[in-house]
Amino acid sequence: MTEPTHIDDSHDPALQSWVASANAADTDFPLQNLPFGRFRRSGSSDPWRIGVAIGEQVLDLKLALTQCPWSREVEPLLQPLARGELHALMSQGATARGAVRAALSRALREGSEQAPFLKLCLVPRADIELSLPCRIGEYTDFYTGIHHATAVGKLFRPDNPLLPNYKWVPIGYHGRVSSIGVSGQRVRRPRGQLMPPDAKVPVFDAAKRLDYELELGVLVGAGNADGKPMTMAQAEDDWFGLVLLNDWSARDIQAWEYQPLGPFLAKNFGTTISPWLVMQEALAPFRKPFAHPADDPQPLPYLDSPANRERGAIDILLEVWLHTDAMRAKALPPHRLSQSNFGDAYWTVAQLLAHHTCNGCNLGPGDLLGSGTQSGPQAGQGGSLLELSQGGKQPIALPNGETRTFLADGDTVTLRAYCERAGARRIGFGECAGTVLPALPF
């Protein structure tokens, strides 16, 4: 293999794959995407392996390393992947990440000399189960959705919905890793302390106001040494990729517990992410200029850079779908609750890393940063039921005659995301689904 790896044409929309299903117009996983996931044969107890989604197939990287030669530059980068470990590549930074992507793109495109060998390394996606794409280090959840922050703030402070720090500080807080699961997770309705309306004392009961939050999750790359903040330029290079993230939330637990130290048990009983980790490089065609509105405070210098202004935002369409037990019983399809766009976020991914590390806090490979709920500016674009039902006051009518203010037992919430624009191949994120189990009996 002698192609120079620094020529990366992996986004060329004209490129086709020798994996036929990757060339379908509506696939989430064309040759231009190439996300990583950890998989094994459904129902087996095999060790988890790393694969790359391509159309309806997965390229098994363990087999791929043994079945055909790779360049001297790329082979050592693929070896830890073949052992099922993504952290080693994450910790190598942008050049290594780009080299692996370019090599995979060449190997999977039509006319590749590797095709005859790699055909032996494909597993149908229908035959696999997926785990978390990597070991999550630590988890921080941000709050970059200004339309969400405004809508939620309005419920509490109609005249002053946004707190004074919002337009200066990328607000964030630490979350819990142990309860993060992958798409397909079954999340038990939590019990907790609730203060019923008009009550004087709290009760311990199952949450009544269970909700989802539509977010993206950023997987950190190499990170930074303890005490050494990342510059914006370092932050822009460092982040590895994105997944979908559902930050399940119990609004009634949250309302009673969150003062003064923030959400805790209202959020840490379950968080679901999608299994396919879409690399930063796959999103390059969908980057766009970033700016705060002219009347707003402009980012402080540690959160500002020319590259961030030029291409800091990412145009990603986000959707929430609901499938209820009653819909399933009548074989009705899921219902789309809302759409929004990550391009409306008030802070960029690089700003989250630069802010998180500006005090010297050290990030590491596989750390997960939630974007916060992504709601659009219009009514009906809320990224949570709290917003869509206006704090539970306006039930949402579903097409089968059901209504929802908050989630019912059996409800399946599915997040989806995709990028599309003229002149680029559409790419998708797959899905992030989770189902509500009833609370434990008392």
Place this chain on the structure above:
Amino acid sequence: MTEPTHIDDSHDPALQSWVASANAADTDFPLQNLPFGRFRRSGSSDPWRIGVAIGEQVLDLKLALTQCPWSREVEPLLQPLARGELHALMSQGATARGAVRAALSRALREGSEQAPFLKLCLVPRADIELSLPCRIGEYTDFYTGIHHATAVGKLFRPDNPLLPNYKWVPIGYHGRVSSIGVSGQRVRRPRGQLMPPDAKVPVFDAAKRLDYELELGVLVGAGNADGKPMTMAQAEDDWFGLVLLNDWSARDIQAWEYQPLGPFLAKNFGTTISPWLVMQEALAPFRKPFAHPADDPQPLPYLDSPANRERGAIDILLEVWLHTDAMRAKALPPHRLSQSNFGDAYWTVAQLLAHHTCNGCNLGPGDLLGSGTQSGPQAGQGGSLLELSQGGKQPIALPNGETRTFLADGDTVTLRAYCERAGARRIGFGECAGTVLPALPF
């Protein structure tokens, strides 16, 4: 070795060790303590080993396993310790923990048949360096110091210092593991967004109001399965032990960032814990009855048990010492800033575990739960400078003529703790020291 391991006389104050320094009246580490730590020879790059502090010595458990026989019950429990890994023992629960403690107590007491062999396994504590006592899983910080919560609340809300949830909910929030270090940590003064007094816009600058917080840290034992809350009885058995914990805090960063999701960059630039993990069993003689004041709300049933009422609290005296550059320059000793007692905490250790898991959130071996700042009821017993200086308004006079409202560069803060009562052997926690480095230059 055939002694029945269920007879645990390890607290008998009359017991003496064949390690002479363990019998000194003022040692933190008599035979009745036996805390675990991870150590290596100072300046070496040897792998970290697990040892047990005994007087001025450490018993090297790797050597101890090879040098003499152990009972059939205890030997498999010691094997992972000999490999430098505490998690395996943590995950075994209370019976295993007690069996190991009883075996170590018998081995180290006067007249032990193992003494001639174990003498070869001692390393002077003066010759070692220590790491974190175990790999920290995740970190949650609670807020059980009601005198701290009241004092801090008064600074913001003179008429209503405690929020309505405080006496019902063991308030907590998630923290950051990557910046947790062991005693001796050098913590760089963080930079961050600050809102100067009377300013209209924030600045990015070095924190001016750097503070410590005097806490204990609980190390979780086996933990609980996802979705399965711990009962109080399970929580009482499960926790493995305690360390000292300094939750370094930048009050000016905190004031500007913390609404509405809680502290973030104000806290995650550094947290220091002590290296010697004092097991729950060592604290047994210092347990005491626990009750909320009669006029306060009583704990909800999931936070209540007979054992918790009978012996939920722990009488541990806590101290903060300050050593400044100016004191060091004149060879003056450190100055004690305050004393308080963990027996004044508003919630017990078991209540923290039961609350954390009541929504199904899963804890695991090595998870760390901070107690929150432990301040006493009297003026001058504040567990932070924020309290001792009344929000920075009343400088504290030091004996050498210096004053402090918040920490200066070069200041070393040392936390100490010990338990003593008539009829029990005094035990100590060693020390938890950390030194402030100047902020990075701009």
